[in-house]
Amino acid sequence: MAADLAFVTAPDGRAAIVGADVTAIGPAEAIAARAAELDGAGPVRWAWWAATVDAAPLVAARLPISRCWDIAEAHRLLVGGWDATPQSAWATAHGLDRTRLPVPARGDLFDFSSMEPQDTAVVRSDGYLRPDAGAAQWRPDDTSLVAWGQAALDCAARQSALLAEVSPRSVGAAHSESAAAYLCVELTRDGLPIDRAVATRLIGEWAGPRPDTEAQARETRAQRDALVLRHAPGHEHTDLRNPLQVKDLLASVGVVVPNTRKWVLEPFRDTHPLVKALLEWRKAERIATTYGYPWLDAHVGPDDRLRGGWTACDGAAGRMTAQNGLHNLPTGLRPAVAAHPGHLFVRADLGQIEPRVLAAVSGDETFAAATRADDLYAPVASRLGVERSVAKVAVLAAMYGQRSGAAGEALKGLERAYPVAMAYLDRAYAAGLRREPLRTFGGRLIPLDAILADVPVEGTAAYDAARGRFARNAVIQGSAAELFKAWAATVRATTRDLGAQIVLCLHDELLVHVPAEHAHEVRRRLMVALDDSARRWTGSTQVRFVADASVVERWSDAKD
DNA sequence: TTGACCACGTA
DNA sequence: CGTACGTGGTCAAC
Numbered sequence: 001m002a003a004d005l006a007f008v009t010a011p012d013g014r015a016a017i018v019g020a021d022v023t024a025i026g027p028a029e030a031i032a033a034r035a036a037e038l039d040g041a042g043p044v045r046w047a048w049w050a051a052t053v054d055a056a057p058l059v060a061a062r063l064p065i066s067r068c069w070d071i072a073e074a075h076r077l078l079v080g081g082w083d084a085t086p087q088s089a090w091a092t093a094h095g096l097d098r099t100r101l102p103v104p105a106r107g108d109l110f111d112f113s114s115m116e117p118q119d120t121a122v123v124r125s126d127g128y129l130r131p132d133a134g135a136a137q138w139r140p141d142d143t144s145l146v147a148w149g150q151a152a153l154d155c156a157a158r159q160s161a162l163l164a165e166v167s168p169r170s171v172g173a174a175h176s177e178s179a180a181a182y183l184c185v186e187l188t189r190d191g192l193p194i195d196r197a198v199a200t201r202l203i204g205e206w207a208g209p210r211p212d213t214e215a216q217a218r219e220t221r222a223q224r225d226a227l228v229l230r231h232a233p234g235h236e237h238t239d240l241r242n243p244l245q246v247k248d249l250l251a252s253v254g255v256v257v258p259n260t261r262k263w264v265l266e267p268f269r270d271t272h273p274l275v276k277a278l279l280e281w282r283k284a285e286r287i288a289t290t291y292g293y294p295w296l297d298a299h300v301g302p303d304d305r306l307r308g309g310w311t312a313c314d315g316a317a318g319r320m321t322a323q324n325g326l327h328n329l330p331t332g333l334r335p336a337v338a339a340h341p342g343h344l345f346v347r348a349d350l351g352q353i354e355p356r357v358l359a360a361v362s363g364d365e366t367f368a369a370a371t372r373a374d375d376l377y378a379p380v381a382s383r384l385g386v387e388r389s390v391a392k393v394a395v396l397a398a399m400y401g402q403r404s405g406a407a408g409e410a411l412k413g414l415e416r417a418y419p420v421a422m423a424y425l426d427r428a429y430a431a432g433l434r435r436e437p438l439r440t441f442g443g444r445l446i447p448l449d450a451i452l453a454d455v456p457v458e459g460t461a462a463y464d465a466a467r468g469r470f471a472r473n474a475v476i477q478g479s480a481a482e483l484f485k486a487w488a489a490t491v492r493a494t495t496r497d498l499g500a501q502i503v504l505c506l507h508d509e510l511l512v513h514v515p516a517e518h519a520h521e522v523r524r525r526l527m528v529a530l531d532d533s534a535r536r537w538t539g540s541t542q543v544r545f546v547a548d549a550s551v552v553e554r555w556s557d558a559k560d
Numbered sequence: 561t562t563g564a565c566c567a568c569g570t571a
Numbered sequence: 572c573g574t575a576c577g578t579g580g581t582c583a584a585c
Contacts, residue, residue: 241580243566290578314576321576328570400573473574507571
């Protein structure tokens, strides 16, 4: 059975619990309290359509739910992409064509065509879910809301059966993806602890003092611009925020470039003082515009927590995403991420996760043997008879598809030494060229018929190659994301009795906020959680995963 | 107001 | 070496 009990909500603030022996319906707060009793009485796996919607009352009540089935996340595993409405998930689970979903009736009071005979039913006579169910305008009566819960249980069970056909591992993936989705709601609620004084000081160093008036803001901007423009007399009216004008400005001092991107300008840093000043300006401008005082005011709450929305998977390979700078905070601002009084951070990142994941997903026993070393590249280098740095570049080139540079000889060595792993990557690349869908290790479908963003024109060889690289990268990146989420879910479940709270997930890095007296025990459990989740995920102990974990006051602090 | 493009931060 | 994401700027089209 995929789940024991469904917990579903209605837009008007009611919730329902539905199971074989239980039915409860009422105000969400009361039903959440009933859920707490049931969850405390014994192990329960909860089903819901989507954590952001249905689990909101449970997260608000700070319930430590650890076992759930998120229909949206399971659907994303099954078919790939990001769309995962209840209607779409239901259709897929029941073998119905999800490209032919019934269209919602127009919200017209006099549109009686939308009134089906059985208006309380959530499933239509043609087998599809009614289109308005679960939508913000839906006003189900109690009978409909209970039916909504029964539909969730049914849908979860069918999804579980479909995933089991993909692989037994996929059912486990659905569990950890579901837990990650619940964690995302908690992350959105809790935010990242910030030292506001340090944040303000750092912003001030880059962006200048906090302006009281618009005139002051203009003056600060003008001063920042002047540091660049003084190097180009006669061009003082150049708008540095306009790349075309910047290109002309650079040409006027003899620096002719196709565009003004940082990596293009970097080689010219010392050829003219204007270039250096411009690169410095860009850095300051980035802080001032994206991570300046408006950002601090908008996203750091009165409790000194930086908040943004979290999602459990993106639309491509399945990594977590976060908004408001949580995933791309410049390293220069990280000293501002600080544990609150009486607390410490346990900070841990997975070492060399992608090559280790390659060893796991490809089943290459020789490459797996290399993962038993703390530094995976050391045994690879010795086997290839090359320097460590060469071995590293070759492995990364193999995984990501190098187009420039020369890893050639070492790549040939990799083909000879680890043919199984290399063949896995080649197959993914070839599938990408043929537009054949792939699956990650945990079974997430990676459709390859979609239009890729920011790539060459369709129909060209360059476009095909871009698709091949995407495919090769996605099976590694996506599988790594699954292991990471399994680890994060395990850490969450095994440390919360100590008051630990995961406050940041960054692809291969975890930041846990914990009462100071429990920090070292949380660090220990975090390492145990990695061993456990890696063993469950890979189904063996052949591939070793390693984490670098330390107890720190600030995110930026040196590792122990 | 919206979308394309540029640019850049993170992994 | 590659891929992915989110954000803010300007500009052109609506």
